[in-house]
Structures are given as C-alpha cells and as structure tokens.
Amino acid sequence: MADESGPINKSGPSSTYGATENNGESGGTRGTTATEDVIVIQDSGWYYIKFRFREPFAEFLGTFLLVSFGVGSIAQTVLSKGINGNWITIALGFGLGLALGVAVSGTYSGGHLNPAVTITMAIYRKFPWLKVPIYITAQVLGAFVASAVIYLNYVSAIYNYAGDKREVLGHNATAGIFATYPQPFMSIGGAFFSEAFGTFLLILVILAITDERNVPTSRIVAPITIGLTLTAIAISFGFETGFSLNGARDFGPRLFTFFIGYGIEVFTAYKFYFWIPIVAPIVGGLVAGFVYDSLIYWGDKSPLNKNVHHEHRSVA
Incomplete structure (x- = not known):
C-alpha cells in the first residue's frame, strides 16, 4: 500500500493539476533527455472531480470488491445449501476480496477499506484526521452498494x-448472508473479544508489512499477504461471530437489509449485537x-516514539 504514484502539482497559470510519472531513462545514455508523462x-x-476525490473513490471501489467477493461467497454457500460452498470458500472469498480491493485502491488511497484501519493509521501513523470521516463514509457506501x-x-x-420471507433468525434466515450475527451461545463480552482479537491480528500484520524498516514488500506482495491474513483469521x-472485523463491511450490508424488508430486527437481534462489529x-x-x-516499530510517525531521535548519516 502506498500514496499516489508520482507528484501531484498545480501547473501553469490556469491552476491546472498535473499527475506526473517519469518515463525517461537516466544515468547512462548520453544525449537522452528524461521525460515525464503529465x-x-x-x-x-x-x-477534476475524479482527481479531487480520487482517495474516497478508491476506498469506495476497494471496499466494494471486498464485500462483493466476500458476501457473494456466503450467498453461494447458504443458498446452495452447502453444495457450492463451505466455510473454506467463504474464508477464501473474503481473503481474495480483500487482496483484490487493496490491489485496486492501495496506490491511490492506501487501501484501508476498514474504519478500524483508518482510525489506527490516524492515531499511530499521522493519517490526517480530516480524511477519517471521508474514508469511512466511502467504505460504508462501497459495502452498501456491493450488498x-x-x-x-x-x-x-x-x-x-426462503420464499417471500426476509428473516433475520430462524431456519430460513438469509440476513446472515449480508451482515454478521453471532452464534446463539455467544455472550456480548465473548463476541466483543472475538471481533477485537481478530482485528488485532489483521492490523498487526498490516502494520508490519507497511513498516519501512521491516522486510520490504512489493506492491503485489502486500495485498496478497493482507488477504491471506484475513483468510487465516476466518x-x-x-466461527463465533462471522469475522466481520470491519465496521463498514458489516454496517453497510446491515443497513441495506433494513431497507429491503428485513426490518429493525437486523439491529435488535442478539441483544442489539450490531454495535459490536x-x-x-x-x-x-x-x-x-x-x-x-511498543515492541517493533521505530518510525517517528508513532506517538509512542516521540522520544526516539533519528539522524541522517551519509553511507560510505
């Protein structure tokens, strides 16, 4: 995951914007001039709108892919009664969906696709707080449209x-295709811990592979690693909560089911479980x-490293 490739500059007296990419050769061919594609x-x-809102557009599209592949894998499994899917295919659907979503959006927005990632990056990596509500809104909308x-x-x-019935609970319930619901035996505390722990594992890996001092990862390897992490967590x-691990992935589809006839029970079921994801x-x-x-990161973006001093030294 990375920022917009190439500098973005205002150019010329008409206040136009330019996205530049160096396509020239450098260092070795005499008489050859490096060029930029502007x-x-x-x-x-x-x-202009496309440029101005490229980051929320990327978050929208990336989350759309995540939820499309993930929820689609649940739908195929449930509606075929297990003939064309199982828990492994659901895990792979979400893992591959996340990998593809990050691959599509990563260069433009960082590929958060998850409010928990966005908020974590704002606190620990100096991601601008002004962008946090914009990113989260784009993520929820992407999940809603995908549903x-x-x-x-x-x-x-x-x-x-299920016929004409749109049930949240019961033998023919289909609301669980879209949003997550816990197993009946789960307590509120147990469900909270399960969702928090799963997200802890996911974001721990995200922080590791985006750490500039850790093992470098390419633009291709990072999305695959993140996707495989989600598959492993699933x-x-x-089993206990359906591994939402993502407020946008859960709330967007849940809101959609409310509008299409599943009713207020999508929010009240299991003692108002909806707030936990x-x-x-x-x-x-x-x-x-x-x-x-606390244990690994040395970068100066983290508030935990405010007393760590960095020096730039020449390398012989």
Missing part, C-alpha cells in the same frame, strides 16, 4: 431458498497499534 486537468468538470449488487444477483436464489477464529474492531486495531509500536 496529465493536465482543468479546475472544473468530471476529470445491493449481490442481492440483485442472487434474488432468484433467495426466493427459491479459518482459525471466524463497529466498535470491537476499532479497539482491536488500537491495541494492535500499541503492541506493534
């Missing part, structure tokens, strides 16, 4: 499975940031 954008119209698309794709199968810890991942992310920065 995209010039006027201060109005769709192209709508999955519903449209599987609406015939949902009618075949396989190892997902929103709050617990944030707590897990903050603990992950504290643990990683």
